[in-house]
Amino acid sequence: MSTALRTTPYGTGGGLLVTPAEPSAGPGALAGVEPKELLDLLAEAGFLLLRGFGADMASFTDLVQRTSTSTTLDPARDFYSEVAQKVDAGHAEVGLHTENGNSPFRSHLAWFFCEKAAASGSQTTVCDGYRVWDELAEPVRTAFLGQDIVYSRHVAEPQWRAMAHHLTGRPAEEIAVEELVGLAASMPGTEVTPEADGGVRYSFRTPAAAPTLFGERISFANSILGPSFNYEKPRITFADGQELSAELLAAVNETTGALTENLDWADGDVAVxxxxxxxxxxRAITDPRRTIYNALSFVEATEPVAA
Incomplete structure (x- = not known):
């Protein structure tokens, strides 16, 4: 039996707070959330915060699996269910980014389950790339439309082997670096070069602003401001090798800062x-008891998704 949903605006943009239409829905209500209805809401809103559904790890995992055609992972994180990994990027503030956005493995959806909310601060932040693109000054938009950006960095041998294992299903120790090079060559915009220490250097070329999963409207959604907690910080340039200028980054920081909103978590919340x-x-972690898990997944897109 499906769970009837009620929606109210969350924040100043398109985001929605989704709750059961009947307050007495109680534990297990997440199992009645219909994937199509969820995706239809997401297509309009950009992000959803689901509250009051009695979510736990099992029902969160079930919702992700029912809604998605496949899931992916960060090989540097531990699993807590078939899809969920613990968010463990230290306690410092984390900059805006799309999940896996500096690699060819960016997922369509990013999911979060709050098992234990923080008593203070520690909010997840969100920033709608549609709004950012609309507000950026024309010279900034022109710069990012003019050419792609390129992320490049060194990846240590244990890390690339973990990813290769995930991609191929074969034991990590049996995968030759030449196979990874060949695999990368099949991914648009991606190059992998072996290095003497057993690691590799990869580069990934992609637009900073592009159409989205659900339509052709341009969104400024990328990882040029984002973190590198488990990996070396990437070098980010334009496709011609030119650095992103301090003035350009300052303009992006100013615009995104004005449009960034907080997700104020409660125990049992789910966000997509x-x-x-x-x-x-x-935001910076001020209560280390905060416990949040995430999952990354793909869905059937009605429009092509730009990498």
Whole structure:
């Protein structure tokens, strides 16, 4: 039996707070959330915060799996269910980014389950790339439309082997670096070069602003402001090798800062974000008891998704 939903605006943009239409829905209500209805709401809102559904790890995992055609992961994080990994990026503030946005593995959706909310601060942040693109000054928009950006960095051998294992299903120790190079060559915009220490250097070319999962409207959704907690910080340039100027980054910071909103978590909340449209980050952790898990997934798109 499906759970009837009630929606109210969340924040100043398109985001929605989604609650059961009947307050007495109680534990287990998340199992009645229909994937199509959820995705239809997400297409309009960009992000949804689901509250009051009695969510736990099992029902969160079930919702992700029912809504998605496949899931992906960060090989540097531990699993807590078939899809969920603990958010463990230290305690410092985390800049805005799309999940896996600096690699060819960006997911369509980013999911979060709050098992234990913080007593203070520690909010997840969201920033709608549609709004950012509309507010950026014309010279900034022109710069980012003029050419792609390129992320490049060194990846240590244990890390690339973990990812190769995930992609191929074969034991990590049996995968030759030449196979990874060949695999990367099949991914648009991606190059991998072996290095003497056993690691590799990869580069990934992609637009900073592009259409989204649900339509052709341009969104400024990328990882140029984002973190590198488990990996070396990438070098980010334009496709011609030119650095992103301090003035350009300052303009992006000013615009995104004015449009960034907080997700104020409560125990049992679930959030789902269109990872092709909305960037997310985090305020500094002030309560280390905060416990949040995330999952990354793909869905059937009605329009092509730009990498």
């Amino acid at each position: 974000i269109d990872n092709t449209r909305v960037m997310h980050g985090r």
